[in-house]
Amino acid sequence: MELFFLALLVVLMATALGSGFPVAFALPGAAIVTIALAAGSGYLFSGSIDAYFAQGGPSQWLSAGVTNFRGIYWEAERDTLIAIPLFVFMGIMLQRSKIAEDLLVTMAQLFGPVPGGLGISVVFVGALLAATTGIVGATVVAMGLISLPAMLRSNYSVPLATGTIAASGTLGQIIPPSIVLIILADQLASAVDQAGTLRQTLYKASTGEISMPSDFAVTSTSAGEMFLGAFIPGLLLVALYMLFILGFAILKPSSAPAVKQTEKLDRNFLIKVVVTLVPPLALIFLVLGSIVMGIATVNQAGAIGAAGAMIMAGYRLREGTPGAYRPAMIAILALLTIAVVLSFHSVNIKRINTSEDVTMAILAGIAVSMLLIALVWSGWRTLKFEDTLRGVMVETAKTSSLVFIILIGAAMLTSAFRAFGGEELVKDFLLSLPGGFWMQFTIVMLVIFVLGFFLDFIEIAVVVVPIVAPILLADPGANVTAVWLGVMIGLNIQTSFLTPPFGFALFYLRGVAPKIVRTIDIYKGVIAFICLQLIALCVVGLNPALVNYLPNRVSLLSETAPPPKNPRLQYCLESYSADQFAKNGAAISNAIDTVSRLDLSILPADLRKDLAASFEDAAKVMPLMEEIQANARAVEQAAPAYRPLHGLVRALERDALRIEERIEELQVIVNRSGPGGIYSESRGERAEERIADLTEKHDALIAQIPDDWDARHKAFAKIQQAEDKARIVYRRATDDAFEPLQEVLAVIRDADKLATLEAEITGLQTKLSSLDAAAFVEETERVRGLVGDVEGAGDVRKVINEVRKAMRSKTPDPEKARAELGKR
Known part of the structure; x- marks a missing residue:
């Protein structure tokens, strides 16, 4: 009977999704209905609500679900999902402020004279928008409205034009920052824990030893490492797209002709290119660079991106009016001031000992205040101009709520799937396959690819990954990292936006394409790009270093480098x-x-x-x-x-x-x-x-x-x-x-540094006689701070501490302090 209810669960979910029922309710609804039917049938026919469950029953699974929910969403350490609304806000703000349109128009003018230049410019802008917005619908719609008419006017092949736009719009799913990668990192965190337990069991069964060496442990991943891991594969996919379009234009010039330059390549045009291109690139550098250099976590980088998008929108919405760039200039000046201060001095308000410390702290405070002023000013502009800020926040709330509701529903569906023994069936099937890990991995990738024809990326990520990832990661013979597995799944999931009949990018493009573009032309156009995505998947699969290099290098070069992940x-x-x-x-x-x-x-x-x-x-x-x-x-x-x-x-x-x-x-x-x-x-x-x-x-x-x-x-x-x-x-x-x-x-x-402080340390003898107790204690604190920065000067610092202690007591003891100074 467990198998019957397992099949019923799958049929109910597939029927609900196929009928167009909202996915946020289809996933938990299928789980709730199936569990209720199984419990009711068990009570009626066997006298127990637990009778038709493979393990436990509704009460146990409900308790486990609540515990799991609390563990995932209430733990302070697992705050990865907080980054989702921040990156969504950044993307929608850039899209609403017309910055995406500026990029498309300018890049089309720049690359137009090159064979296939319009298509290459669409891919280039798609990559930039992927690294700033990451919103597939917004990117496809924007490029469909602006680039598709221009490509059709230039006699581009309709399938090539539509395929280029649809595929370029999906780059936001693999080029960081990406919501898909954040969700995958969150799901893989739980999968790694389960895989570690499975490996521990395998090790004990194979060796008889209870303790497993750390070399065989499965290392978890984070959203930041997923961003780093996906960076090179994302660029590889962009290069494949560009090479394909260029090759197509060379082999068949009539289908992707060069476009004559309508605007002179003069100084004004170059200034326009710089003004249009530099701000998005600077935002990308601030967001991804802060993660790579360890300055900010993914959540903090999301906040940086949201703030940067608001400042960019502040001048773009007021373009052409006096003072449009003032908030942006104030923000740039503030950032440069902060960078200069931090490059010359370590600002720490808890360790202000010298006048230089005070000066640098004041400068840093002024710079931060200027940045806040620029941010508030830009926010006010976006609020007053057509109520843009309110619209962006409403859309952000809707999108984020949808993601979180789907996550909760998928957790319920996965629990029901496990309750009826589905996870054990999948595990037994995969482990029984000949060929070991690579056969299992190939089957899983094939299943995810097929599911992409019918399901959205979120459903695949939150339903399939928790079931199959622990099995794949637990295989000790595979020697793969969680980052590599996550990026491979992310690349595969990306095809779900292009594969008919439910490819969302196809729907988005169909909605804005002119009537002259047939739906069949859109379907034809994406076939080549789906093949390119599969080629990229094979290349990355055969060369794991493309994924693992950046995360490992950044991790191993950090001051607190952990043991090697591999x-x-x-x-x-x-x-x-x-x-x-x-x-x-x-x-x-x-x-x-x-x-x-x-x-x-x-x-x-x-x-x-x-x-x-x-x-x-x-x-x-x-x-x-x-x-x-x-x-x-x-x-x-x-x-x-x-x-x-x-x-x-x-x-x-x-x-x-x-x-x-x-x-x-x-x-x-x-x-x-x-x-x-x-x-x-x-x-x-x-x-x-x-x-x-x-x-x-x-x-x-x-x-x-x-x-x-x-x-x-x-x-x-x-x-x-x-x-x-x-x-x-x-x-x-x-x-x-x-x-x-x-x-x-x-x-x-540091010996020379200590030598330069000799006069300061020696001078304490004189100052002990000339200063009162309170002033002398303050002086010892200043000297102690200077000595504390010198490596190997612990004994000297200890003596100064004893001197300070002798003079700080209720009854200062100058003789004891003088005796301690004599020990130095």
Whole structure:
């Protein structure tokens, strides 16, 4: 019966969506109706509302749903979804203020003389709008109203013109900032947790050990990392579009002719290009650059984008009137002032000690006030001009509410799908496929592509991803990151806007296209661009570095770099070190021997001790690397004979484990059947028969395991553990050898800085006699702040603290303070 209600759930959802029922209500409605029918049927026919659920019942799933809802939407750490209304506001504001139209007209004039130039300009502007607005409907409608008539007047092929506009309008789904990427990041955060649990279970079943090394863990992702990961694939897609249009124009000039320049390329035109192009590019740099450089989170970058869009709208809506650019000029001046202040001084109001600190804090405060004035001024303009601000906020509220309602409804649908055992069915189907991860991944991508013909991107992201992502990420042999999987799904989902019959970009374009453009021409036009998207999907799939490079590089270059997201990176570093040891081993040994004989008496005792220990650890590194290589060769020699056996046995044990889990579920039915139970006696008998069949299959699987498996497994595990242990010891030794040396080098670099403060520190002796207690305490606080910025001056700072403490007490003790100063 569980399968019946699972099928009913899918049929109800598909029927509701196919009939045009709002998706925000179709998803939760299908879940609520199916769960209600299953509970009612269980109560009527079996006496229990839980009878027809694979696991638990309505009450348990309702409780789990509430807990899940609270965990996702009420946790302070998971605030990714806050960025959605901010980016939606930014996009609608730029669209309403006609900035998109300016870009289209200007770029068409600039690229027109090039073969296929109008089409290339549409793609270029589509990419810019994708990085600023990200709103597919607004972008397609704007380009359809402005560019399509111009392309038709220039005798462009109708399918090429419509396909270019529709495809370019969908770039906002993969080029950051993108709402799709934010939603995918949110969904993948939960999927990673589930995948980590599955990997832990697999590791325990394979090794018998409870604790799993962090190398095998699944690393989560964030919206910022998704933005970084999608950046290069987005540019790849733009390049493919442009190359296709250029190639089409060269091979068939009559279908994409060059357009004669109607405006002279003089100084005024160049100024127009700069004024039109620079502000959107500057906004893109502020939004994405702040994320890449770690200045702002995704939410903060969304606020930056919303503020920047309002300032741009403030001058565009008043263009041609006196003082139109004043708020924008004030904002630019304020930003430049802030940048200059921060480049020369670290502003921290909690650490204002000198007059320079006060001056810089005042300048920063003035600059921030100017920025606020520019923002309020621009907001007032957008509010007074045709009530633009109010319209934008209403549209933002509508769009954001729609997204969040769909998210909640999809969570309900997913819970119902799991309640009837759907997740286990999908899991069993994927894991039973031959070919491992890549076959599973191919099937999932194919399913998502087909669903794109009928469902919107949000439905696919919030319904399919939570079910399949944990299964794909849990596979330890795949070695893929959550960022890569998310970007691949995002690229695939993008096709849902172009694939008939429910491609939204096609509807948007049909709504604004002239009657001369037939619907069949629009369908023909998008076919080539769908193929280009699939080509980009294959290229990115075969080259994961296109996605992983930027997130990994930014993460590893940060001051608090986490362990490598891809465990192979650690092994690559060790392989590189091994090559260097082989080439320059003698020179490295001589260098270590030379520095170990240096006279370190000038250093403080603790640093001297740590540095001497680091030299000893450094001397151990190369022998440890030789031990790693020897153990790795032993593993490599034993692996060909062991791995096929290991794969066979683990497959048998996996299938046997699934049967054991099913037997446990059936045993629950047997125990709860009969008089007084929640299941009928006949169902209990059927469950007993099924248990007998499954037990026989289970015993047959276990019997196929070779008798010498345990001995061969223990022998190989011993060799593997020796390599793992050698690597752990090597890594610990390299860390212990490196850290003290870095600390000493930092102290040496700051030695000159400490020397310049000698007069300040020495002057405390004189000031102790000449100043009263309160003034002297203030002076010690100032000097302490200066010394605190010097690496390795902890002992000096400690002495100043003791002096300050002696003079700050109720009864100041100058003698004690003088004695402490004598210790420096």
